[in-house]
Amino acid sequence: MATYSLLVTANPYSSQGQLSAIQFAKTLLEQGHELMRVFFYADGVLVASRLHAPPADEINLTKAWAKLAIEKDIELIACVTAANKRGIVNVAEAERNALTGNNLDPAFEISGLGQLTEAMLNSDRLITFG
Amino acid sequence: MMNKSICIVFNKAPYGSQAGRELLDIALMAAAFDMPITALFVEQGVYQLLKGQEPDILDIKNHSATFKALPLYGIEDILVEEDALQKFNLNVQELVEIDGLKTISSSHAQSLLANSDFILTL
Numbered sequence: 001m002a003t004y005s006l007l008v009t010a011n012p013y014s015s016q017g018q019l020s021a022i023q024f025a026k027t028l029l030e031q032g033h034e035l036m037r038v039f040f041y042a043d044g045v046l047v048a049s050r051l052h053a054p055p056a057d058e059i060n061l062t063k064a065w066a067k068l069a070i071e072k073d074i075e076l077i078a079c080v081t082a083a084n085k086r087g088i089v090n091v092a093e094a095e096r097n098a099l100t101g102n103n104l105d106p107a108f109e110i111s112g113l114g115q116l117t118e119a120m121l122n123s124d125r126l127i128t129f130g
Numbered sequence: 131m132m133n134k135s136i137c138i139v140f141n142k143a144p145y146g147s148q149a150g151r152e153l154l155d156i157a158l159m160a161a162a163f164d165m166p167i168t169a170l171f172v173e174q175g176v177y178q179l180l181k182g183q184e185p186d187i188l189d190i191k192n193h194s195a196t197f198k199a200l201p202l203y204g205i206e207d208i209l210v211e212e213d214a215l216q217k218f219n220l221n222v223q224e225l226v227e228i229d230g231l232k233t234i235s236s237s238h239a240q241s242l243l244a245n246s247d248f249i250l251t252l
Contacts, residue, residue: 007250009252041152041156041252042148042149042152042252081155082152112159113155113156113159114159114162114163116156116159116160117156117159117160117162117163117165118163120134120136120160120165120247120248121134121163121165126248126250128250128251128252130252
């Protein structure tokens with residue numbers, strides 16, 4: 001059994017990367033592996049917005065990640081620099097940048113790139129979904 | 131705990147995508163954790179290192195000078211694929227001057243990838 005972390009850079013809804021990452025995460029947990037952390041970087045951070053409203057008969061990727069995180073106690077971390085520039089902000093970042101609102105889904109956390117390095121230090125494998 | 135090695139692979143030309151800059155940020159952060167890091171430039175990624183870039187005329191920040199700082203951050207293995215330079219008719223003199231930059235064969239690059247604990251590319 002191995003410890004995994006995922007690096008997700010795929011733009012949600014534009015490409016299959018996020019969906020593949022969710023399916024990969026579910027499968028590795030089913031097979032008894034550990035998933036330490038999912039780190040969202042580049043366009044991947046866009047999925048951390050709680051304001052996505054896809055059509056009712058399509059998957060809501062944010063909710064799919066959130067369900068996995070809550071049920072399996074997995075850290076979902078979005079890079080602060082990548083997120084801020086793409087309009088994904090939590091309460092603290094909204095205040096710090098004098099923005100009128102915030103949109104980070106509560107299942108996600110905003111943090112720095114150090115969390116990606118730390119994930120590598122503490123995982124056997126890091127799989128990128130771009 | 132044994133330090134795990136990371137190979138960061140730059141394989142895209144700059145500015146058309148932000149991959150180069152975002153990988154560079156990962157490299158600089160990972161360097162702070164004292165992990166052995168190799169920066170490998172392959173395919174169109176060799177254009178990341180070309181001297182005299184002026185992306186400011188496109189309103190894009192120039193990150194090419196930051197590559198020169200890699201050795202200061204403790205990243206000393208900076209390797210450029212020879213075949214890629216040849217393919218794009220470039221030579222080492224046309225690249226930004228980085229202490230310790232070396233060119234390597236494609237087969238050397240392949241064995242490097244095979245022996246790295248983590249391979250990162252965007």
